[in-house]
Amino acid sequence: MFTQQEHQAFRLEFPQLEERHPNGKRLCYLDNASTSLKPNHVLNCFQKHMRQEVSNVHRGIHSLSQLATDKYETTRAQLATWLGAASPSEVIFTRGTTYGLNLLAHGLARSYLQAGDTVLLTEMEHHSNFVSWQHHLEKKDVKIEYIPLNDQGGLDFDLSMLHDKVKVLSIVHQSNVSGTVNDLAPLLQACRERGIFTVVDAAQSVSHLDLRQVDADALVFSGHKWCAAGAGVLYLKANKQACVAPLEGGGSMIETVGKEGSTFAPPPTCYEAGTPPIAEIFSLGDALHFFGQHDFKHLCDWERSLYQYACDQLEKVPGVKIVSKETPRSAVVSFILEGVHPHDIGSILDEEGVCVRAGHHCCQPFMEAMGLTATTRASFLWYNNEEDVDQLVRGILKVKEIFHV
């Protein structure tokens, strides 16, 4: 694990940690489940690209375009290796997790799902993994069912939920509300045995867990939560690509175009219509390079021990209750403080320099199942330290003082 000095040096790689909160206080950034800060390496590469290398991909025959195209495809190949994909063509660049889920919901609705089929989701999902399915299945006679939550905020699953009508399971790897990590392996195995198409939302877990351990047909995540400038990835198994029609038509994704109709390029190109967010996609490779310079296990060990410290310190504050204690959990902790609404907690913490999220975290079905309307959420990444936790706890004590609770 990091020594304090090593960790201090690691923090210096993230320039925003040197900045003050807009109100002048020490910046305590605990909103990492929303988006992450960016390291110097990613920032420098992004700027270098924008200043020196701008060109479109897959278009020109000039040298700059060729260089950009090579870098684009190299980034794809690097991500494929990192994800343990069988081939780079299984890696599709997207705008982010939400786009990836919409692409899948639309594509499966169009090419795979039949009237009478069922799509299985869970009550733990982010709105992006609810609304995309509701939206794209609206005109289809396809039912959506949900794996319910138990009273600890974990999934209450049994095999009977994978009945004959279920053709797709789309499930979150790690909750953005509670940090709970779902044990996907047995579930994905059971789906494989039944021929059920599996989708994993790795928006949170990408920063905390080894995605090579997840054997799903499709997996989505965003770059911005994972130190990249933006963009995202849809991993889609080669032998399942025929099940997923492209979401967007346009330039690049075609083979031939005629007035009577057009044919599409093979994957992954058919899923990447128009000019992609090139600089952001390059930054996915830069983020990978950054992680390559640090032992990921090292980072995660630090984060795990910090998370334990944070949960312990929070529970010591009278009136604070951690929401959903289902284990294993990591990186994200939601809590309520009796007598004070999370929105008020968020405002007061902000004044203390602490950035957290307050509200339903785009998980209203989760909140409803847990009998809540809102929580305060602190979320950690490898660059956070005990000082951040202590500043959070001092902020909560300030809330208690103002609200006399």
Added chain:
Amino acid sequence: MSEALYQQIILDHNRSPKNFGRLEPCTHHAKGYNPLCGDQYEVFILLEKALEAGTNGGETIEEIRFSGEGCAISKASASLMTQQLKGMSSEKALKKIEATLDFIRNQNRSLEADVGKMKVFSNLHKYPMRIKCAVLAWHACEKALTEKEAVVSTETQEGSP
């Protein structure tokens, strides 16, 4: 700083809101949502023909109540609203609502004399994210008075910050 926002009157109304709870039957009703944070309130109004002379046969807010859940800012604002509008003619109430919304949204200090206790929110311009909380119930009430039955959201209302 936080003390400037969370003044005692806001904390008091948050803890013990006035006119809190449903009112059934009522003549006018609206639901107000803030989809960003999940705050939701309902405003219930009982309008009756005014009997007093000189009221031009207009209608008076005989009873007004609110229910729901949200932060201290939204709850205190709703509670103060019910206190201020109770007993008022519908016409006067709409004017009061207009002035209060203008005061909160635009921090129109010239209205400070017209908004009564709501001037406790005069610091809200330092917290632009919280303006939506303070206007939620007032906006719902305005819709209830003009449309009898309405649903409003902080993300679709005209002139929302």
